[in-house]
Amino acid sequence: MIEARGLSKRFHDKKRGEIRAVDHVSFRCEPGRIYGLLGANGAGKTTTLRILATILEPTDGTALVCGYDVVEQPEKVRASVGFLSTATALYPRLTAQELVEYFGRLNGLNEATLKKRVDEIFKRLDMNGFRDRRCDKLSTGMKQKTSIARTLVHDPPVMIFDEPTLGLDIMTARTIATFIRECRDRGKTVIFSTHIMSEVEKLCDVIGIIHDGKLLTEGTLAQLRERYAEQDLEEIFVKVVGPLQAKAEV
Amino acid sequence: MNLNAVGIVYRKEFTEWVRDRRTLISTVLVPLFLFPLMMVGFSALAVVMVGKAEKETPKIMILGGEDSPQLVASIKKLDSLEIVPYAANWRDEISNKDIRAAVAIPTGFEKSLETGQSETVKIYFYDGEMKSSFGANRLEKSLKDYRDAVVKDRLAAKNLPASVLSPFSIKQENVAPPEKVSGATFGSFIGYTVIILCMTGAMYPAIDLTAGEKERGTMETILSSPISRMDLVLGKFLLVFSASLATAILSVISMGTSFAILGRTNLMNSSGGQTLALNLGLLSVVSVFVMALPLAFLFSAVLMTIALFAKSYKEAQSYLTPMTFVIVIPAVASIMPGVELTPKLALIPVLNTSLVCKEIISGTYHWNSIALIFASTCVYAGVALFLAFKTFQRESVLFRS
Numbered sequence: 001m002i003e004a005r006g007l008s009k010r011f012h013d014k015k016r017g018e019i020r021a022v023d024h025v026s027f028r029c030e031p032g033r034i035y036g037l038l039g040a041n042g043a044g045k046t047t048t049l050r051i052l053a054t055i056l057e058p059t060d061g062t063a064l065v066c067g068y069d070v071v072e073q074p075e076k077v078r079a080s081v082g083f084l085s086t087a088t089a090l091y092p093r094l095t096a097q098e099l100v101e102y103f104g105r106l107n108g109l110n111e112a113t114l115k116k117r118v119d120e121i122f123k124r125l126d127m128n129g130f131r132d133r134r135c136d137k138l139s140t141g142m143k144q145k146t147s148i149a150r151t152l153v154h155d156p157p158v159m160i161f162d163e164p165t166l167g168l169d170i171m172t173a174r175t176i177a178t179f180i181r182e183c184r185d186r187g188k189t190v191i192f193s194t195h196i197m198s199e200v201e202k203l204c205d206v207i208g209i210i211h212d213g214k215l216l217t218e219g220t221l222a223q224l225r226e227r228y229a230e231q232d233l234e235e236i237f238v239k240v241v242g243p244l245q246a247k248a249e250v
Numbered sequence: 251m252n253l254n255a256v257g258i259v260y261r262k263e264f265t266e267w268v269r270d271r272r273t274l275i276s277t278v279l280v281p282l283f284l285f286p287l288m289m290v291g292f293s294a295l296a297v298v299m300v301g302k303a304e305k306e307t308p309k310i311m312i313l314g315g316e317d318s319p320q321l322v323a324s325i326k327k328l329d330s331l332e333i334v335p336y337a338a339n340w341r342d343e344i345s346n347k348d349i350r351a352a353v354a355i356p357t358g359f360e361k362s363l364e365t366g367q368s369e370t371v372k373i374y375f376y377d378g379e380m381k382s383s384f385g386a387n388r389l390e391k392s393l394k395d396y397r398d399a400v401v402k403d404r405l406a407a408k409n410l411p412a413s414v415l416s417p418f419s420i421k422q423e424n425v426a427p428p429e430k431v432s433g434a435t436f437g438s439f440i441g442y443t444v445i446i447l448c449m450t451g452a453m454y455p456a457i458d459l460t461a462g463e464k465e466r467g468t469m470e471t472i473l474s475s476p477i478s479r480m481d482l483v484l485g486k487f488l489l490v491f492s493a494s495l496a497t498a499i500l501s502v503i504s505m506g507t508s509f510a511i512l513g514r515t516n517l518m519n520s521s522g523g524q525t526l527a528l529n530l531g532l533l534s535v536v537s538v539f540v541m542a543l544p545l546a547f548l549f550s551a552v553l554m555t556i557a558l559f560a561k562s563y564k565e566a567q568s569y570l571t572p573m574t575f576v577i578v579i580p581a582v583a584s585i586m587p588g589v590e591l592t593p594k595l596a597l598i599p600v601l602n603t604s605l606v607c608k609e610i611i612s613g614t615y616h617w618n619s620i621a622l623i624f625a626s627t628c629v630y631a632g633v634a635l636f637l638a639f640k641t642f643q644r645e646s647v648l649f650r651s
Contacts, residue, residue, distance in 0.1 A: 088468075091262075
């Protein structure tokens with residue numbers, strides 16, 4: 001379970017002054033559901049997810065992840081979360097197995113449990129063929145599988161995906177999409193950010209549209225279609241974001 | 251603080267470190283091979299060059315002297331000099347190294363000698379050019395011998411003994427043991443080198459573990475794990491510190507070996523210099539190492555903190571290159587003649603360690619100074635590590651774009 005309560009994040013930029021990357025964002029993600037955070041580049045998706053993963057600290061507000069406060073108990077939050085993004089790269093000089101074991105140990109798994117978990121995940125993701133290969137020698141698909149194995153090694157109840165398919169080929173992107181669905185099916189709480197409409201339509205149970213740091217609307221796809229009298233998600237997005245975008249451009 | 255987590259980070263960083271070819275170069279190859287190359291190689295080269303210069307018979311030109319046949323004959327009879335015919339462009343010939351030196355004999359020199367007038371014989375040479383200096387020296391020696399002979403003849407003519415000119419003689423004698431003499435000569439060089447290598451050993455891993463992580467995109471990966479930032483910094487810091495120490499240890503071993511080889515081959519002695527009696531005993535090696543500990547600690551923390559500000563490896567290198575000068579300048583200052591350890595200098599980081607290493611190697615142990623330097627460097631190192639912790643907490647630094 002994730003519960004964001006008035007999350008805000010302000011940055012100071014020398015040229016632009018104060019920037020409100022996230023502005024009083026509140027939402028709830030339930031276990032066994034995929035929450036999709038949809039927004040254009042710079043809308044505040046990554047900052048929101050980084051706050052939930054406690055990589056960044058909110059300026060105002062807070063969030064509860066599995067009942068732990070992101071400000072007060074960041075280490076407990078991180079132990080409950082699997083965080084995957086295109087920015088979460090792998091250590092080039094470690095093998096796939098060493099990398100997964102490293103994160104397992106950091107998550108407090110003992111050696112016996114770790115071995116069992118690693119064997120299980122490597123088998124499930126069909127990674128045994130390259131478990132002893134260094135990460136800098138892996139193909140993009142193998143790297144993605146290794147990243148997935150990293151996020152799964154401690155079996156976290158919450159999964160956070162920040163544009164996980166960005167820049168990936170179709171087959172690798174499908175592997176990620178399948179993995180996200182599996183996480184939901186296993187009862188995990190999943191939050192997922194993207195700017196690709198088709199991904200949201202295919203994967204998300206609840207959609208939140210974020211723009212300029214503000215969560216403008218949220219609901220299931222059916223609810224959004226009804227609310228905005230549009231079938232196509234792209235049209236819905238334009239209806240939600242368009243007026244604000246136009247105002248900003250004036 | 252969770253020591254288990256620190257250990258996990260350290261082990262992982264160590265695994266990556268030893269698998270990196272650049273580590274092998276900066277930590278192992280440079281200290282192990284740089285010294286033998288510098289000490290043995292350069293010394294051998296110097297011996298060869300000096301020997302070659304000494305063996306050469308310098309070409310000398312005599313300017314004037316037509317009315318001083320005895321002096322000219324005394325110069326010409328020397329086998330160690332080759333006299334060449336006069337040429338008007340003798341200055342150019344010296345500068346162009348065609349001849350090594352020229353001697354100008356004043357007109358009426360021998361007549362002046364007979365009448366008791368004092369004349370000046372000038373030797374022209376190329377200052378800073380070794381072979382020219384050798385030629386000028388031989389020329390000067392032959393002129394002095396001639397002068398002594400003239401004085402002797404004059405004294406004999408007046409029935410006076412030669413000792414009338416030197417009622418007593420003066421002799422300088424060294425009383426310091428050979429280790430101290432060599433320590434004073436080479437100690438500052440050793441301290442300086444250990445300091446520089448402590449820094450270069452720490453520099454690469456400091457960049458790799460901070461800016462390198464940002465550049466590769468692994469910083470966000472590790473920050474999303476449950477490890478606390480303090481434990482993460484400590485694990486990384488210990489690796490950088492280990493690299494710095496490994497470089498220092500290897501450099502001390504390498505230097506000991508290099509001096510042993512030099513001592514055995516006695517290269518320095520054959521060059522005409524003093525005998526190399528530098529004996530890096532266990533106590534001095536251990537003491538230099540102990541004094542290098544807080545400095546390696548300080549370098550590791552400072553370099554990590556600075557490198558963390560960079561977004562990429564290249565940017566970090568451009569930040570740390572000026573740091574090299576900041577460290578080299580006080581280290582070089584310790585080599586300068588006359589710079590001695592004082593209570594004030596004992597508080598200046600880098601310079602203090604370099605100066606104390608010089609004393610230790612020459613066998614002098616001023617325990618108060620050693621304690622003061624060790625303690626002050628520890629304090630600086632502690633402050634630097636605290637800054638590293640604080641910098642790792644700053645989002646604006648970790649996610650600088």
